Amino acid sequence: MENKNSWGSQETFAAIWLIAALIIAILIPFWKDLSLPIFTILFLALPLIHLIRRKNAQQIGMGNIELGKILKWAAINLGALIVIYLIFEPWSGAYAFLLEQATTINSTDPTFAWLRLFEGPAGWAGMFLFSGLISIFGEELCFRGWILNRLKPNIGSFWANVIQAAIFTLPQLVVAFMMPSLAMGLVYGLVYAFGAIGLINGWISMKTGAIWPNLIAASVMNLILSIVILGI
Numbered sequence: 001m002e003n004k005n006s007w008g009s010q011e012t013f014a015a016i017w018l019i020a021a022l023i024i025a026i027l028i029p030f031w032k033d034l035s036l037p038i039f040t041i042l043f044l045a046l047p048l049i050h051l052i053r054r055k056n057a058q059q060i061g062m063g064n065i066e067l068g069k070i071l072k073w074a075a076i077n078l079g080a081l082i083v084i085y086l087i088f089e090p091w092s093g094a095y096a097f098l099l100e101q102a103t104t105i106n107s108t109d110p111t112f113a114w115l116r117l118f119e120g121p122a123g124w125a126g127m128f129l130f131s132g133l134i135s136i137f138g139e140e141l142c143f144r145g146w147i148l149n150r151l152k153p154n155i156g157s158f159w160a161n162v163i164q165a166a167i168f169t170l171p172q173l174v175v176a177f178m179m180p181s182l183a184m185g186l187v188y189g190l191v192y193a194f195g196a197i198g199l200i201n202g203w204i205s206m207k208t209g210a211i212w213p214n215l216i217a218a219s220v221m222n223l224i225l226s227i228v229i230l231g232i
Helices: 009-032 038-054 067-092 094-102 113-117 121-155 157-177 182-208 212-230
Strands: none
Touching (some): 009 121, 038 121, 067 094, 067 182, 067 212, 094 182, 121 157, 121 182, 121 212, 157 182, 182 212
16 A cells, blocks of 8 residues: 555545535534434544544545446445345345334434435435435445554455454444344344445455445445335
8 A cells, every 4th residue: 555645636635525524424413403423423533633644545545546446346346235135134124124213203313314304305315415425434434444454554454354344343233232133133233234334345445445436335225225115
């Protein structure tokens, strides 16, 4: 990985995105009386601090790569996610349970609240943009960008990927334990969080040197699942 120590256009782009995402992640909940996304704020703030100190966007997964490479690996990622969810979601209902909880009238989740606050295309657009630019972006940035790239030089690609996926899964286990059945919790925690998002996205991040394919695939998959499960 490039170990430059100079500020360039990619670092400026990354800093603007991160600062804007942090501001929106804090202001939107106050504006719409929603829960403050503490984890998302943390996932954005830590890589931003690293970016400011090291002056290297590539080290947090926000390096510049060719569009063709982004689209190729985004398609591979999305295809893998579709296969996994087609296998496990029909009988487990794990993601459907999460969506139903996140979109109830009393829910204050800032990612899915858009579907409740705005009707029609405006609600779907709000959810897609907030997840892609802030919440899902924060997860990919922190785990498949910053943490993965911090670990890889010291312990190698394989263990770096396993460890970042495990760290990512830990807070997800809180949600998994709250699910109505053991099977549902295991699918969400081990298959979706650790396997599909953690390991597969980590592997693709290492193949491409950036989080962009993961961000596209995860955001599109989230939109597809939401539309299929909740309906338009």
